[in-house]
Amino acid sequence: MPPGDASESAHIGQDTQVRGNQARGSAELTFDAPRIDDGPRLWELAANAGALDVNSRYAYLLWCRDFAGTSVVARDADRLAGFITGYRRPQAPDTYFVWQVAVGQDHRRRGLARRMLDHVVERLRPQGVRFVEATVTPDNKASIRLFESFAEANGATMGVDVLFSERELGSGHEPELLHRIGPLD
Ligand SMILES: CC(C)(COP(=O)(O)OP(=O)(O)OC[C@H]1O[C@@H](n2cnc3c(N)ncnc32)[C@H](O)[C@@H]1OP(=O)(O)O)[C@@H](O)C(=O)NCCC(=O)NCCS
Numbered sequence: 001m002p003p004g005d006a007s008e009s010a011h012i013g014q015d016t017q018v019r020g021n022q023a024r025g026s027a028e029l030t031f032d033a034p035r036i037d038d039g040p041r042l043w044e045l046a047a048n049a050g051a052l053d054v055n056s057r058y059a060y061l062l063w064c065r066d067f068a069g070t071s072v073v074a075r076d077a078d079r080l081a082g083f084i085t086g087y088r089r090p091q092a093p094d095t096y097f098v099w100q101v102a103v104g105q106d107h108r109r110r111g112l113a114r115r116m117l118d119h120v121v122e123r124l125r126p127q128g129v130r131f132v133e134a135t136v137t138p139d140n141k142a143s144i145r146l147f148e149s150f151a152e153a154n155g156a157t158m159g160v161d162v163l164f165s166e167r168e169l170g171s172g173h174e175p176e177l178l179h180r181i182g183p184l185d
Helices: 006-012 036-049 057-066 112-127 141-153
Strands: 016-019 028-032 072-076 079-089 092-103 131-136 157-164 176-182
Touching (some): 028 112, 036 057, 036 092, 072 112, 079 112, 092 112, 131 141, 141 157, 141 176
Parallel strands (some): 092 131
Antiparallel strands (some): 028 072, 072 079, 079 092, 131 176
C-alpha cells in the first residue's frame, strides 16, 4: 500500500488534548484523525467557511475513510472547530500536500489552523515528510499568512509559483498559487 493511506491512520490518529486560547476560557480542543462519520461535518464546515471550493459530501466521506492518517480534526466537545485534509504526494512521499483547511468562524484568529498544521506535520515527520505544499488564491490573506507563519516557525523557506491558472480552473476561478515550504529540519 502507498504511504499516507488509511492503513497508517490506525497507528497515528492518537488524540491530543490542546488547551484553547485564553479568549475561550478553559475550553479544550481535541486533535485527532477524522472518522468516517465526521465526513458530513467536514462538508458543512467547508460549505460555511467561505473561500473554499466545496466538494461533495461523498468526497469528504471518502477522504475520512482513506486519508484519515494525513488529516486532522479539532473537536470542541461534540462539534468540529476545524479540520485539515491532506495527503502525501504519491510521486513525492516526502511532500505533504494540504488539500483544504477550514476553521469555524467562532474559532478563528486564535492560532487553531497553525496548531492543526503543526499537529499533522509532526505526525508525518517520522515518515519522512520534509516539505509542505498548499495552493492558495492570491486574495486569501489569512491562508497566505498561515503558511508564512508555519515556514517562519520552522526556519524554512517558502516558494510561490502558479500551479493551476485561471484558464485551467475555468468559471472565473482565481489562479491557485503553489506554496512550497521546506526542507524542514
Ligand atoms: C485560513 C483559516 C483556516 C485560518 O484559520 P485561523 O485558525 O483563523 O488561523 P490562525 O489563527 O492559526 O492564524 C495563522 C496566521 O494567520 C494570521 N491570520 C489569520 N487570519 C487572518 C486574516 N483574516 N487576515 C490576516 N492574517 C490572518 C494569524 O495572525 C496567524 O499569523 P501569525 O502566526 O503571524 O500570528 C481560516 O481563516 C479559514 O477557515 N478561512 C476560510 C477557508 C480558507 O480560506 N481555507 C484556506 C484555503 S487554502
